[in-house]
Amino acid sequence: METGSRENPEAAGVEPAWTGLPPGLLRMRRWLLAVWLGLLTAATGVLLGVFAGPVWAAFALLPLALLTGGWVMVERNWRSWRYAERADDLLISRGVLWRELTVVPYGRMQLVEVTSGPVERHFGLASVQLHTAAAATDATIPGLDPVEAERLRDRLTELGQARSAGL
C-alpha cells in the first residue's frame, strides 16, 4: 500500500530514526468507526425500510461505503504518523494527503502533557502533547503506549530543562 511514510521530504540528509505508532491507535479508530457507522447503517436501513419501503433502505449502503472507505483511510493515516527523537529536537511527521512535518527544538518546550481519555484508556493508549510559547505549534503524538508516553514525557522534560531557552 502506498503510504506517506515511505517517501519522506527529509530524505536528502541524514535519515533520523523514525518510530511509528503501536497498532492500538489503529484498533481504536477502526473500532470507533465501525461502531458509529455500523449503528448509522443499521438505523438508516431499519427506519427507511419500515417507513419508506425496502427500495429506500438501499440508502443504508451509503454509510456502509463510508465505513469500508474509512477502514482503509484510517490505516493509511495511522501509518503516516511517526516521530523521531534527535539529539536536539523532536520531529513529528503525519498526514497522507495533507502532510505535515513539525520540528520542535527541546529547548523551546514549555510544557509536556500526557492525556488519556476513557476510550483511549480502554484501549491502553495515551497521547503526548508538547507546548511551546507559540500556540501555532501543533505537536501531538496520539495513540502511544502509556509506558512509552511516560518515558517520552520524562525524556522530553529532562532534555527541555537541559537545553532550556524560553522565549
Next chain:
Amino acid sequence: MTAPGVDGAVREKAAVTERRLHPVTPLRRAWAPVTVIIGWALHDPDQAQRQLTRLTTTTLLIALAVFVPAAALYGFLTWWFTHFAVTDTELRIRTGLLYRRAAHIRLERIQAVDVTQPLLARIAGVAKLKLDVIGADKKDELAFLGADEARTLRAELLARAAGFAPETAHEVGEAPAQELLRTPPGVLAVSLVLTGATWGTLAAALCVPPLIWLATDSVWTVLAVGLPLLGAAGASSVGRFVAEYDWTVAESPDGLRIDRGLLDRVHETVPPGRVQTVRIVEPLLWRRRGWVRVELDVAGSANSMLLPVAPREIAEAVIARVLPGVTVPPSLSRPPRRAGRCLPLWWRGYGIAVTDTVFASRHGLLRRRLALVPHAKVQSVRLAQGPWRRAWRLADVHVDTGANKTVTARLRDAEEAAELLRGQAERSRTGRRDARPDRWMAQP
C-alpha cells in the same frame, strides 16, 4: 475578607512597603454608572425619551442621591483595597473588595512597560502604568499614579528587571535615551492621505447613508448606520493622526522607547531582546516615495507599531538597532515559476531570504509585507504539503514565533523546503547561544 489568615501571613513575611494608587483614581470609577446610563440611552433612544418624560424631579433627585454616593463609595473602596509593592524580583498587586486578587509579576519576564496618559489624566497630572507579561491579562495595570511617580516606578521596575543590585535599583533613575527618529506631522498626514483604508471608510461613510435613505426613508436607520461609519472614517484618518502624532523612537540601555500621541500621550518601553518579529509594510501608494511602515510583535503585548511612516533607509537603520546585528536582506529568492499553477499572479509577491541572523519572508503583491524573525526567536518549524502542492513539487514552511505569529515561506520547491526546514531547526537551536540574558544588565 476571604482568607485573613493567609493575608496576614503574607504581609508578615514580605517586609516590603505597600503603596496605594493616586487619590484621583476613585473619580475614574465614579464614571461607570453614568456611562452605563448614557450607553443605554444611545442604544435605545425612543425608550429613553419615554422613560425620561415619566420621571419627575423628585425621583431624579432621589436617584441622584442614591447613585452618586454609591458610585463614590464603590470607587473609594476599590481604591482603598488596591495596593502594590515592588520587591527585588516581583511587582505585587493586591486588589479586590469582595473577590480578592493578588498578582505577582516576575520582573525578568516583563515584555514591555507602558506609561499612558489619557487627556483627562494629563489635566489631572496622573498616568497609567501597564506591564505586558506573557499570559497575564489586562487587569495588571496601575491606574492611576502621579505622573512623576509613574516615571520613577517605570525606571525602578526596568532597573530591577535589568538586574541592577537591589539596593541601588531605585537610585539608578531614568536611563538616558538617544533619539533615533521623530516623525514630522506633515509626513504623517501625507502618509494617511495615501492610505487606501482612509479613503475606503470615508467613501463608505459618504455613500451608504444616502442609499439607505433612498431605500428606507427612515431617519433612525440612516443614523444607526451612518454614525458608526462616520466613526470608523474618523478613527482611521483623524484618530490615527492624533494617536500617531509626534511619534518618537529612542534607544536607551533599558530598551526601545516609543513616545506618541497628541491628546493622549503614550510612552512605551520594550526591553532588549523582547522583539519576536518585525514586519515592514509597504502600501502601494507609498512605494514611489520610498516610505514604509514598521510593525513589531512582542509576546503578551498588544502594541504592534514601531514606525507609522519612515523612509526605507531610516527604517532599516532603526530595525538594525531593534534587532542587533540584523540587516534587512536586500534581495529575496522567489518561488519557482511553476508556483503560478498553485496561485496565479499572486505567487510573484512571495519571496524569502535567510541570513545568519534572520529568516525573512515577503508576501503581498500590491501591499508588500516583509516579516523578519530572528533565528533565536523561532519556537518550532513546520513543513506542510497538500495534494495539489505535491503534484507540482511545492511545499510551505511555517515558522512559529513566541508572539503567536506564524511567518510562512509559501510555494517553495519541495527539496528546497525540506532543506530549509532542517537548516532552520538547526539555526534556531544555535541562534540562541549568543542572545542576551533575560536580565540584560546582569553580568553573564
